[in-house]
Amino acid sequence: MTNTALLERRNRLFGKGSTLFYEQPIQLVRGEGVFIYDESGRRYVDLFNNVPCVGHCHPHFVKTVSSQLRTLNVHSRYLHQSILDYADRLISTHHDSIESVIFSCTGTEANEIALQMARLATGGRGIICTDATYHGNSAEVSKLTGAKSNQGDVRSIRFPETYRTDAEDPLNDHLKELQLVIESFREDGTPFAGMLVCPILANEGLPNIPKGYMAEAAKIVHQAGGVFMADEVQAGLCRTGMWWGYQMMGVVPDIVTMGKPLGGGIPLAATAASTEITETFRRHTRYFNTCASSPVQAAAGNAVLDIIEKDNLQENVTTIGHFLHERFLQIQQKHKTIGDVRGHGLFRGLEFVTDLKSKTPDKQAAVRVVNALKERGFLTGNAGAYDNVLKVRPPLVFSKNDAEEFLDALEQTLEDLDA
Numbered sequence: 001m002t003n004t005a006l007l008e009r010r011n012r013l014f015g016k017g018s019t020l021f022y023e024q025p026i027q028l029v030r031g032e033g034v035f036i037y038d039e040s041g042r043r044y045v046d047l048f049n050n051v052p053c054v055g056h057c058h059p060h061f062v063k064t065v066s067s068q069l070r071t072l073n074v075h076s077r078y079l080h081q082s083i084l085d086y087a088d089r090l091i092s093t094h095h096d097s098i099e100s101v102i103f104s105c106t107g108t109e110a111n112e113i114a115l116q117m118a119r120l121a122t123g124g125r126g127i128i129c130t131d132a133t134y135h136g137n138s139a140e141v142s143k144l145t146g147a148k149s150n151q152g153d154v155r156s157i158r159f160p161e162t163y164r165t166d167a168e169d170p171l172n173d174h175l176k177e178l179q180l181v182i183e184s185f186r187e188d189g190t191p192f193a194g195m196l197v198c199p200i201l202a203n204e205g206l207p208n209i210p211k212g213y214m215a216e217a218a219k220i221v222h223q224a225g226g227v228f229m230a231d232e233v234q235a236g237l238c239r240t241g242m243w244w245g246y247q248m249m250g251v252v253p254d255i256v257t258m259g260k261p262l263g264g265g266i267p268l269a270a271t272a273a274s275t276e277i278t279e280t281f282r283r284h285t286r287y288f289n290t291c292a293s294s295p296v297q298a299a300a301g302n303a304v305l306d307i308i309e310k311d312n313l314q315e316n317v318t319t320i321g322h323f324l325h326e327r328f329l330q331i332q333q334k335h336k337t338i339g340d341v342r343g344h345g346l347f348r349g350l351e352f353v354t355d356l357k358s359k360t361p362d363k364q365a366a367v368r369v370v371n372a373l374k375e376r377g378f379l380t381g382n383a384g385a386y387d388n389v390l391k392v393r394p395p396l397v398f399s400k401n402d403a404e405e406f407l408d409a410l411e412q413t414l415e416d417l418d419a
Contacts, residue, residue, distance in 0.1 A: 001039075003027050021048075021381065023371050031056025034395050034402050036379070044374075045406060047394040048381045053237060053261035054307040055397040061264050061303040068299035076103075076293035083298040089305055090262075091272060093243040095252050100278040103292040105267040107233040107259030108136030113271040114196065114255045115140060117281045118227045121254075124193035126185040128178070128221075130159035132385035134203040135196060135231055144196065150184050157181055159385065161207035163340050163351070164359055171210035178217055182224045194226035194254075199245035202234035205384020206342045206349040206391075214251035227277075233259035233269075234347070238308055238396060241318035241345035248344055266300035267291070313396040320403055321345040324392070327407050335414050337365050342389075346398055349383075350390040361386035365417070372413045378406055 001009075006027055010018065026044070030037045033055045036046050046056065054061060074080070087101050104110050119125060129135070129144040133156075136142065147156040160174040167173035178195075185192045199214055201207055218228040230253035235245025237258070242248050244256070255277065259269040269292075281287065291297075308314065325341065328350060332338040339353035352365040366382035369390055373380050383391040394402070 001027075021379075022374050024374075026374070033058075034398050043377060045378045045394075045402060047392050047398075047406060048379050049395075050234060050239070050393050051260050052265050053239070053396050054264055054304055054311075054313065055395045058264070058303075058307055058397075060307055060310075061300070064299050064303040064306075065266060065296060068296050071295070073294055073296045075290045076288060080293075080295050080298070082295055082302065083293045086298045086301045086305075089302065090258075090270065094256060094272060095247075097252070097254075097274050098256060098272045099275045101270050101272040102278065102281070102287065103297065104269045104271070104289050105291055106136070106269050107231070107257065108138050108141055109289070110233070110257040110259055110269040110271045111135045111141045111196065111231060112138050113281070113287065114229050114231075114257050115193075116285060116287075117255055117271065117273060117277055118194040118196075118229060120280050120284050121227055121277045122191070122193045122225055124185075124191035124226065125153045126182075126190045126192045126226075127154050128181055128195040128226075129154065129156055130197060130201065130204055131156040132159050132204045133198065133201075135198075150181060151188075153190065155181050155184065159201055159204040159207060160209050160213045161201075161204075162210055163208055163342075171213055171216070174210060174213060175216055175220065178220055182220065182226075192224050192226045194229055195221045196229040196231060198231045198233075198235055199249040199251060199253075200235045200240060200344055200347070202347070203383065205351065205386070205389040206344075206347065208340070208342050209249070212250070214246070214249040218251050218253070227254040229253060229255040229257065231257050233257065233261075234393075237261045237304070238314045238317050239345055239347050239393075241314065241321055243314070245344075262304065263297060263300040264304045266297060268297045268301055308396065311397070316398075317345040317396055320398055320400060321348070323400060324348050324403055324407075327403075331407070331411060331414070334411075335418060337362065337414075337418070343392070346392075346394055346396060348392040350392075351384070352388045352390065361388040363387045366390055368417055369410075369413055372417065373409060376409045376413065378409050 027039045135144050143154040221228045230246040240248045255273045262268045328341045340351040343349045352362040354360040354362045366388045381391045
C-alpha cells in the first residue's frame with residue numbers, strides 16, 4: 001500500500017491529527033540493530049527511537065521474549081519468580097535507598113504513581129516542574145506539560161540553563177526561583193509535596209545545566225518537606241553513559257520513574273522508591289495494573305539488561321558519545337547557525353539559532369536539517385523548549401562506523417543548506 005493510501009486510511013481510522021514524523025512520513029516494515037527499512041527496502045539509520053534501546057530486533061531479545069510467550073503470560077495477581085528476579089536486578093542499578101518497585105506499562109503511569117506517592121508520603125499537594133517539560137498524557141500528569149501559572153497544585157520554574165541567561169550566577173538565580181515557587185505554596189496555604197524533573201532536562205532540549213543545580217534543588221525541596229522525583233524515561237538505562245541520569249547530575253532522588261527503554265519494545269515502566277514510601281502508597285491506594293508485572297515483561301526487561309551487560313553497552317555509550325560530542329564541536333565552528341552543542345552519552349543535541357549574538361531560536365533551520373537528513377537516510381528529530389534542537393538519540397549499540405556515516409551526512413546537509 002502506498003504512503004498516500006496509508007495516510008488516508010490512518011486519518012479515517014485514527015482521526016486526523018494523530019502525530020507523525022517528517023514532512024513526508026515514511027512507512028517502516030522491518031528493523032535490525034541501528035537500521036530500519038521502508039516498504040521499498042530503503043535503509044535508514046535510526047538516531048531517534050529510544051524504545052528499542054539495545055537495537056531493533058536484537059536476537060537475544062527476540063529469542064527470550066518469544067520463548068516466554070510460548071510458555072506463559074498472565075496478569076499481575078499471580079506469583080511468578082522472573083518478575084521478582086527482574087525487580088532485584090533493576091533495583092540493584094540504583095542508589096541504596098531505592099528498595100522496591102511498582103511496575104506499570106507506560107511512563108505516564110509511572111509518573112502518575114510517583115505523584116501519588118509524593119503526596120501520600122508528605123501529606124502535601126503542591127508539585128513543581130519546569131516550564132518546558134513533558135512527563136505524560138494522563139489528566140493529572142498532563143498538568144505538568146507547559147505549566148506556566150503559579151496557581152493551583154502544579155507550578156513551574158524556568159528550566160535551569162547556562163546558555164540563555166543574563167544572570168551573573170545562573171546557579172543561584174535558578175535556585176532562588178525554586179525557593180520562591182515553594183514559598184508561593186506556603187503563602188496560598190497549599191502544602192508542598194515535591195518536585196518532578198528529568199535530571200538531564202531532555203524535553204527542555206538538553207540544556208547545559210548549572211553545575212550542582214540538581215543536588216542543591218533536592219536539598220531545598222527536602223528542607224521544605226517535599227520529595228525529589230527523577231523522571232528517567234529518557235535519561236536512564238545507560239543513555240548518558242551512567243545507569244541513570246540522576247547519577248550524571250550528582251543527585252539522589254527519593255522516587256525514580258522509568259519507562260520506554262526498559263522493555264525494549266514491550267510496554268514496561270516502573271516507579272521505584274524506599275520500602276516506606278512504596279508501602280505507604282500500597283496501603284492507601286490498593287493499586288494494581290492488570291498488564292504489569294507479567295512474565296513477558298520480566299523476560300523483556302531481563303533481556304535488555306542482559307544485552308547491556310554482556311555487550312558492554314555502557315562503555316560503548318561513553319566512548320561513542322564522546323566521539324560525537326567532539327565532532328559536533330568541530331562542526332559548530334564551521335556553521336554559525338549552531339549556537340550550542342549539548343548532551344550526554346548517546347543523547348546529543350545541536351541548538352540552531354538565527355545568529356550567535358542574539359541566540360534567537362531557529363526552529364525552521366532545525367526542521368530543515370531533520371527533513372534533509374531523512375532524505376539522506378538518517379532519522380533524527382527536532383525538540384526542546386523552542387523546537388530548535390536537533391535531537392540525536394540512537395540505540396545504545398550505535399558504533400563508531402555508524403557515527404562517522406551520520407556525521408558525514410550531517411556535514412553535507414549543513415553545507416547544502418548554507419549554500
